[in-house]
Amino acid sequence: MNDYVWEAVEIKQSARRTGEAFASIGQGRIALNADACDLIENIYDYEYVDVSKAKNKSLIGLRFSKKKSPNSVHTTRRKYKGELVDGVNINSKQLIKIFFGETKETSTSRYPVEKVDGNMLAINIEKEI
Helix, strand or coil: CCCCCCCCCCCCCCCCCCCCCCCEEEEEEEEECCHHHHHCHHHHHHCEEEEEEECCCCCCEEEEEEECCCEEEEEEEEECCCCCEEEEEEEHHHHHHHHCCCCCCCCCCEEEEEEEEEEEEEEEECCCC
């Protein structure tokens, strides 16, 4: 064993609050982390989200609303071990298939989130993090 040269392996640890707003997308869900939720004031007061896409850009738009519309999706507060935690889930296999096809059925990826206006966020699905 003394004949080997050992090199350190860098492992990126994922902290619960990294300071980076992102969405984890996959397995029929868009999960917004706490930092993404902080971009919208009183985000937990909104029960629904209307989804849109930017023309000529790979952006998913999420406009949060208190009222249900014909195309809105219900949002749920994230839970950990049965307790509410900061974060929002948008559960919709159909929504994920629209943007990714069948590729996100078993895998999950993270994408940056930015605020568009008072109650709208944009997810850049071209830029995986």
